[in-house]
Amino acid sequence: MTGVAGMAARVRRAAIGLGLGAAASTLFAIPERAPWRLVAFGGGGVIVTLVLAALAIGGGVLARRALVVAAGLGFAAAAVVQLVQLVLGAGAVLGQDGSTMALFLAFAVGLAAVGTAQYPTSEAAAADASADRRSGGAAGPAPT
Amino acid sequence: MSTDVVGRAGPVESLEPSGLGRVLLAVVRITVGLLWINNVGWKVPPRFGAGTNPPQGLFEWVQKPLHYPVFAPYSWLVEHLVLPAFPLFAWGVFVVEACLGAFLLVGLATRFWAVVGLAQTVVITLSVLNTPGEWYWAYFLMFAAHLALLATAAGRAYGVDGVLRPVWRRRGGLVGRALLKAS
Numbered sequence: 001m002t003g004v005a006g007m008a009a010r011v012r013r014a015a016i017g018l019g020l021g022a023a024a025s026t027l028f029a030i031p032e033r034a035p036w037r038l039v040a041f042g043g044g045g046v047i048v049t050l051v052l053a054a055l056a057i058g059g060g061v062l063a064r065r066a067l068v069v070a071a072g073l074g075f076a077a078a079a080v081v082q083l084v085q086l087v088l089g090a091g092a093v094l095g096q097d098g099s100t101m102a103l104f105l106a107f108a109v110g111l112a113a114v115g116t117a118q119y120p121t122s123e124a125a126a127a128d129a130s131a132d133r134r135s136g137g138a139a140g141p142a143p144t
Numbered sequence: 145m146s147t148d149v150v151g152r153a154g155p156v157e158s159l160e161p162s163g164l165g166r167v168l169l170a171v172v173r174i175t176v177g178l179l180w181i182n183n184v185g186w187k188v189p190p191r192f193g194a195g196t197n198p199p200q201g202l203f204e205w206v207q208k209p210l211h212y213p214v215f216a217p218y219s220w221l222v223e224h225l226v227l228p229a230f231p232l233f234a235w236g237v238f239v240v241e242a243c244l245g246a247f248l249l250v251g252l253a254t255r256f257w258a259v260v261g262l263a264q265t266v267v268i269t270l271s272v273l274n275t276p277g278e279w280y281w282a283y284f285l286m287f288a289a290h291l292a293l294l295a296t297a298a299g300r301a302y303g304v305d306g307v308l309r310p311v312w313r314r315r316g317g318l319v320g321r322a323l324l325k326a327s
Contacts, residue, residue: 007310014307018250038182087190099185102242103249106177110250110304117311 007119012060014114015068019056022049022075022107039103040096048078048094049104056111065115072111079104166301170251173298176261176289177249184242192234202234205272212274222271240264248293251303256326258294265290299327 026049029041041049052074059067082094082101094100161169186201193201206226209219226233240260247257269283292298299305305327312323 010307014304017302018304021250038178040185083189086188097185098187098189098238098242099181099245102181102184102245105242106181106246106249109246109252113252113304113308117308118315119311120314 004120008063011114011117011119012063015060015071015111016057018107018110018114019053019060019071022053022056025103026050039099040092041100042092042095045078045082045094045100048074049107052078052107056107059115068111068115072108072115075104075108075111079108161296161301169296169298170302172289173248173251173254173293173301173303176293177245177247179245179286179289180241180261181245181249184238184245187234187238187241189235189238190231192230192238194230194234202237203230206230206233208272208275209270212272212276214270214273218270251299251301251305252308253323253326254299254303254305255294255297258290258298261290262287262294297327 025039026041026046028037028039029046031037052071055067055074056071059065059069059071078094079101082104083098085091085093086098086101094104188201191203193199193203196203198204199207206222209215209222213219241264244257244261244264247253248261265283265286268286272278273280273283297305300309309324309327312320312327314320
């Protein structure tokens with residue numbers, strides 16, 4: 001599978017992978033102490049993470065970018081709420097320290113990057129290929 | 145001549161990770177990401193341990209180079225530059241380490257964040273290498289892990305970089321080129 005269809009499929013798989021990763025990260029809530037309690041989840045944090053992970057997976061499966069972006073924005077909001085809780089010394093609803101905030105930030109940037117990736121539609125790719133043929137050029141990736 | 149490099153010592157095999165190699169690279173990247181995420185946990189805003197007697201948390205650890213100097217100019221910097229502006233410095237550490245964990249975990253702009261991780265490892269090493277009870281190999285291993293992420297561009301193995309590099313290449317422009325370099 002190549003071209004636009006391949007790119008769309010890769011982006012969808014990335015959203016699903018990030019969602020599965022987010023869901024799996026809630027396993028860190030099970031251990032009670034170091035070294036395995038790498039992320040200090042609160043009960044609310046587990047629920048929020050599982051809901052947003054389901055949203056990301058749904059967005060990937062259904063090829064709905066809006067759902068993927070919404071999941072990313074949800075994680076960003078959760079990171080902000082966790083930071084505000086830390087600064088105010090408020091209760092540990094989502095998590096108990098900054099590790100939860102950093103984890104939310106990870107899935108926020110990952111899902112936002114994947115959900116907002118600008119790749120050409122099938123029509124635009126066909127137009128590009130047509131232009132390449134007319135100019136006699138061979139479109140290929142630039143070396144980096 | 146084949147694509148292998150041939151010298152006096154004979155051919156040198158090119159380094160192309162197998163399927164398993166890519167999985168293992170992703171494991172290393174995710175582990176390093178979790179290292180930073182986990183260590184954001186004991187840095188508690190907004191005071192980061194300042195204002196307590198004895199000092200706690202980040203404020204306690206920032207003072208280690210004064211008690212157990214590793215490199216005299218660095219200790220001078222901590223005393224005259226970092227401690228007087230501790231809140232600003234502490235927020236900087238908090239944000240940088242949270243971003244290190246976040247971006248390395250998902251593999252976004254991995255080479256850039258590997259360089260940031262190396263820089264942060266230098267700072268940590270200069271702060272605590274001579275502190276009693278510290279296992280100095282921990283800091284050497286942190287260097288090695290970040291060098292490995294940088295050398296292998298590890299975000300391309302099951303990371304967001306691997307998915308989005310073709311998009312950035314097609315996009316071109318300053319941002320596209322910067323993201324390609326960073327990934």
